[in-house]
Amino acid sequence: xxxxxxxxxxxxxxxxxxxxxxxxxxxxxxxxxxxxxxxxxxxxxxxxxxxxxxxxxxxxxxxxxxxxxxxxxxxxxxxx
Amino acid sequence: xxxxxxxxxxxxxxxxxxxxxxxxxxxxxxxxxxxxxxxxxxxxxxxxxxxxxxxxxxxxxxxxxxxxxxxxxxxxxxxxxxxxxxxxxxxxxxxxxxxxxxxxxxxxxxxxxxxxxxxxxxxxxxxxxxxxxxxxxx
Numbered sequence: 001x002x003x004x005x006x007x008x009x010x011x012x013x014x015x016x017x018x019x020x021x022x023x024x025x026x027x028x029x030x031x032x033x034x035x036x037x038x039x040x041x042x043x044x045x046x047x048x049x050x051x052x053x054x055x056x057x058x059x060x061x062x063x064x065x066x067x068x069x070x071x072x073x074x075x076x077x078x079x080x
Numbered sequence: 081x082x083x084x085x086x087x088x089x090x091x092x093x094x095x096x097x098x099x100x101x102x103x104x105x106x107x108x109x110x111x112x113x114x115x116x117x118x119x120x121x122x123x124x125x126x127x128x129x130x131x132x133x134x135x136x137x138x139x140x141x142x143x144x145x146x147x148x149x150x151x152x153x154x155x156x157x158x159x160x161x162x163x164x165x166x167x168x169x170x171x172x173x174x175x176x177x178x179x180x181x182x183x184x185x186x187x188x189x190x191x192x193x194x195x196x197x198x199x200x201x202x203x204x205x206x207x208x209x210x211x212x213x214x215x216x217x218x
Contacts, residue, residue: 008131009202010213048218053200056134072131072200078214079128079135079160079201080112080172080192 001026003033003065006072011050014043024065030054031061037073048076081147081156083139085130085201087163090170101154104177108184110192112172114165118214121207128162128171131200135160138199142191150187152178158191160201 005020012018024033030052038045051074052059058074065071082098092111099107114126143156157175165171174191178184203214 006131008200009129009204010216013213047216053131053134056137058198070133072134074131074200075202075213076215077196077198077200078203078216079130079199080196 001028001065001067003028003067003069003071005033005037006070008072008075010047010075011044011073014041028065029061030059030063030065033065033071034061044073050075081140081143082158083136083143084159085132085135085139085162086159087161090159090161090173092170092173095157095159095173095175098157099155099175099177101177103179104154104184105179106181106184107175107177108181108188109173109175110188111170112192114167114169114171116167118205118212121205123167124206124208125167126165126171126206127204128160128165129202129204130160130162134200139195142194142198145194146176146187146191149190150178150183152180152183153187154178156187156191158195160195160199162201 003022007015053072053074054069139158147153154177160172176187205212
Protein backbone atom coordinates (compact mmCIF):
# COMPACT_ATOMS: atom_id res chain seq x y z
CA UNK A 1 0.00 0.00 0.00
CA UNK A 2 1.02 3.60 -0.53
CA UNK A 3 1.21 5.90 2.47
CA UNK A 4 1.52 9.67 2.41
CA UNK A 5 3.11 11.15 5.53
CA UNK A 6 2.84 14.84 6.34
CA UNK A 7 5.88 16.43 7.94
CA UNK A 8 6.07 19.48 10.17
CA UNK A 9 8.68 21.55 11.97
CA UNK A 10 12.02 19.88 12.40
CA UNK A 11 10.89 16.65 10.68
CA UNK A 12 10.14 18.64 7.51
CA UNK A 13 13.63 20.13 7.67
CA UNK A 14 15.29 16.74 8.33
CA UNK A 15 13.53 15.06 5.40
CA UNK A 16 13.76 18.15 3.22
CA UNK A 17 10.15 18.24 2.03
CA UNK A 18 6.63 18.63 3.45
CA UNK A 19 5.33 15.15 2.56
CA UNK A 20 6.83 11.71 2.14
CA UNK A 21 5.39 8.88 0.05
CA UNK A 22 6.17 5.32 1.11
CA UNK A 23 5.18 1.94 -0.25
CA UNK A 24 4.77 -0.51 2.63
CA UNK A 25 3.24 -3.94 3.24
CA UNK A 26 -0.48 -3.96 4.12
CA UNK A 27 -1.12 -3.75 7.86
CA UNK A 28 2.11 -1.86 8.49
CA UNK A 29 2.01 -0.50 12.06
CA UNK A 30 3.10 2.84 13.49
CA UNK A 31 6.04 1.05 15.10
CA UNK A 32 7.11 -0.41 11.72
CA UNK A 33 6.82 3.00 10.08
CA UNK A 34 8.90 4.74 12.75
CA UNK A 35 11.62 2.07 12.60
CA UNK A 36 11.80 2.43 8.82
CA UNK A 37 11.94 6.22 8.90
CA UNK A 38 14.55 6.30 11.67
CA UNK A 39 16.73 4.02 9.59
CA UNK A 40 16.30 6.15 6.49
CA UNK A 41 16.71 9.46 8.34
CA UNK A 42 18.93 8.89 11.40
CA UNK A 43 18.41 12.50 12.59
CA UNK A 44 14.78 11.55 13.42
CA UNK A 45 16.14 9.19 16.08
CA UNK A 46 17.89 12.07 17.85
CA UNK A 47 14.66 13.96 18.63
CA UNK A 48 13.34 14.10 22.22
CA UNK A 49 10.21 12.31 21.02
CA UNK A 50 8.52 11.40 17.77
CA UNK A 51 4.83 10.57 17.62
CA UNK A 52 2.62 9.59 14.72
CA UNK A 53 -0.83 11.05 14.17
CA UNK A 54 -3.49 9.15 12.25
CA UNK A 55 -6.57 11.09 11.17
CA UNK A 56 -5.80 13.99 13.54
CA UNK A 57 -5.34 11.88 16.69
CA UNK A 58 -2.21 10.47 18.31
CA UNK A 59 -1.68 6.82 17.36
CA UNK A 60 -0.07 4.10 19.47
CA UNK A 61 2.82 1.87 18.38
CA UNK A 62 0.51 -0.99 17.38
CA UNK A 63 -1.96 1.13 15.39
CA UNK A 64 -2.30 -0.39 11.90
CA UNK A 65 -1.97 2.07 9.03
CA UNK A 66 -4.23 2.14 5.99
CA UNK A 67 -3.80 3.64 2.57
CA UNK A 68 -6.40 6.37 3.00
CA UNK A 69 -5.31 7.41 6.50
CA UNK A 70 -4.09 10.95 7.02
CA UNK A 71 -0.70 10.26 8.59
CA UNK A 72 1.70 12.81 10.09
CA UNK A 73 4.93 12.79 12.05
CA UNK A 74 4.68 14.81 15.24
CA UNK A 75 8.04 15.97 16.66
CA UNK A 76 8.07 17.50 20.20
CA UNK A 77 5.37 20.17 20.26
CA UNK A 78 6.15 23.68 21.54
CA UNK A 79 3.00 25.75 21.21
CA UNK A 80 1.69 28.24 23.75
CA UNK B 81 -16.65 27.24 22.66
CA UNK B 82 -14.52 29.44 20.43
CA UNK B 83 -11.37 27.80 19.05
CA UNK B 84 -9.16 29.44 16.45
CA UNK B 85 -5.76 29.29 14.84
CA UNK B 86 -4.84 32.47 13.01
CA UNK B 87 -2.03 34.16 11.13
CA UNK B 88 -3.48 37.56 12.08
CA UNK B 89 -2.71 39.48 15.31
CA UNK B 90 -4.90 38.34 18.22
CA UNK B 91 -7.28 41.01 19.48
CA UNK B 92 -7.34 40.51 23.26
CA UNK B 93 -10.44 42.67 23.75
CA UNK B 94 -12.43 40.64 21.24
CA UNK B 95 -11.21 37.37 22.79
CA UNK B 96 -12.29 38.49 26.28
CA UNK B 97 -15.69 39.58 24.97
CA UNK B 98 -16.17 36.08 23.52
CA UNK B 99 -15.62 34.68 27.03
CA UNK B 100 -18.25 36.92 28.65
CA UNK B 101 -21.43 35.20 29.82
CA UNK B 102 -24.42 36.46 31.77
CA UNK B 103 -24.22 33.41 34.02
CA UNK B 104 -20.57 34.00 34.87
CA UNK B 105 -19.16 35.98 37.78
CA UNK B 106 -15.59 35.34 36.64
CA UNK B 107 -13.66 35.66 33.40
CA UNK B 108 -10.12 34.32 33.66
CA UNK B 109 -7.51 34.60 30.95
CA UNK B 110 -3.96 33.56 30.15
CA UNK B 111 -2.04 35.51 27.52
CA UNK B 112 1.19 34.02 26.20
CA UNK B 113 3.59 36.58 24.69
CA UNK B 114 6.93 36.44 22.89
CA UNK B 115 9.88 36.90 25.26
CA UNK B 116 13.13 38.62 24.22
CA UNK B 117 15.43 35.82 25.41
CA UNK B 118 15.49 32.05 25.66
CA UNK B 119 18.07 29.99 27.60
CA UNK B 120 20.30 33.07 27.68
CA UNK B 121 20.15 33.81 23.95
CA UNK B 122 18.63 36.97 22.57
CA UNK B 123 15.50 36.16 20.54
CA UNK B 124 14.91 38.25 17.41
CA UNK B 125 11.66 36.63 16.26
CA UNK B 126 9.68 33.38 16.32
CA UNK B 127 7.99 31.30 13.68
CA UNK B 128 5.00 29.20 14.74
CA UNK B 129 4.06 26.33 12.48
CA UNK B 130 0.86 24.33 12.99
CA UNK B 131 -0.67 21.14 11.67
CA UNK B 132 -3.91 23.04 11.27
CA UNK B 133 -6.56 20.30 11.13
CA UNK B 134 -5.06 18.30 14.00
CA UNK B 135 -4.30 21.40 16.07
CA UNK B 136 -7.93 22.54 15.85
CA UNK B 137 -9.19 19.01 16.63
CA UNK B 138 -6.87 18.69 19.64
CA UNK B 139 -7.75 22.19 20.89
CA UNK B 140 -11.44 21.25 20.78
CA UNK B 141 -10.68 18.06 22.70
CA UNK B 142 -8.78 19.98 25.38
CA UNK B 143 -11.69 22.41 25.73
CA UNK B 144 -14.16 19.49 25.96
CA UNK B 145 -12.01 17.80 28.62
CA UNK B 146 -12.06 21.05 30.61
CA UNK B 147 -15.87 21.16 30.28
CA UNK B 148 -16.07 17.60 31.62
CA UNK B 149 -13.78 18.38 34.56
CA UNK B 150 -15.53 21.69 35.34
CA UNK B 151 -19.16 21.29 34.21
CA UNK B 152 -19.92 24.82 35.44
CA UNK B 153 -17.70 26.29 32.68
CA UNK B 154 -19.72 28.75 30.62
CA UNK B 155 -17.48 29.95 27.77
CA UNK B 156 -14.11 28.63 26.59
CA UNK B 157 -12.00 30.68 24.18
CA UNK B 158 -8.64 29.53 22.81
CA UNK B 159 -6.91 31.43 20.02
CA UNK B 160 -3.37 30.56 18.90
CA UNK B 161 -1.21 32.50 16.45
CA UNK B 162 0.87 30.99 13.69
CA UNK B 163 3.42 32.50 11.35
CA UNK B 164 6.10 35.04 12.23
CA UNK B 165 5.88 36.81 15.61
CA UNK B 166 8.06 39.49 17.16
CA UNK B 167 8.96 40.40 20.75
CA UNK B 168 5.83 41.28 22.73
CA UNK B 169 3.38 39.79 20.25
CA UNK B 170 0.53 37.69 21.63
CA UNK B 171 1.10 34.03 20.75
CA UNK B 172 -1.92 32.54 22.52
CA UNK B 173 -4.92 33.55 24.59
CA UNK B 174 -7.04 31.25 26.73
CA UNK B 175 -10.13 32.77 28.33
CA UNK B 176 -12.82 31.00 30.32
CA UNK B 177 -15.86 32.09 32.27
CA UNK B 178 -17.43 30.40 35.28
CA UNK B 179 -19.99 31.36 37.95
CA UNK B 180 -17.27 31.65 40.64
CA UNK B 181 -13.56 32.45 40.40
CA UNK B 182 -11.84 29.32 41.79
CA UNK B 183 -12.88 27.10 38.88
CA UNK B 184 -11.94 29.78 36.35
CA UNK B 185 -8.30 29.76 37.50
CA UNK B 186 -8.15 25.96 37.50
CA UNK B 187 -9.79 25.51 34.09
CA UNK B 188 -7.69 28.22 32.46
CA UNK B 189 -4.47 26.67 33.77
CA UNK B 190 -5.56 23.17 32.73
CA UNK B 191 -6.25 24.34 29.18
CA UNK B 192 -2.93 26.16 28.64
CA UNK B 193 -0.89 23.38 30.32
CA UNK B 194 -2.57 20.65 28.25
CA UNK B 195 -2.35 22.70 25.05
CA UNK B 196 1.43 22.91 25.50
CA UNK B 197 1.65 19.12 25.83
CA UNK B 198 -0.63 17.88 23.04
CA UNK B 199 -1.46 20.49 20.41
CA UNK B 200 0.69 20.11 17.26
CA UNK B 201 2.17 23.59 17.03
CA UNK B 202 5.92 24.14 16.73
CA UNK B 203 7.98 27.16 17.68
CA UNK B 204 11.21 28.03 15.91
CA UNK B 205 13.31 30.66 17.66
CA UNK B 206 15.51 32.98 15.61
CA UNK B 207 18.53 34.46 17.41
CA UNK B 208 21.12 36.92 16.16
CA UNK B 209 23.37 33.93 15.39
CA UNK B 210 21.18 30.93 14.62
CA UNK B 211 17.85 29.16 15.03
CA UNK B 212 16.35 26.34 17.14
CA UNK B 213 13.16 24.28 17.01
CA UNK B 214 12.16 24.57 20.67
CA UNK B 215 12.15 21.27 22.65
CA UNK B 216 13.14 19.21 19.59
CA UNK B 217 16.27 17.74 21.15
CA UNK B 218 17.01 16.49 24.67
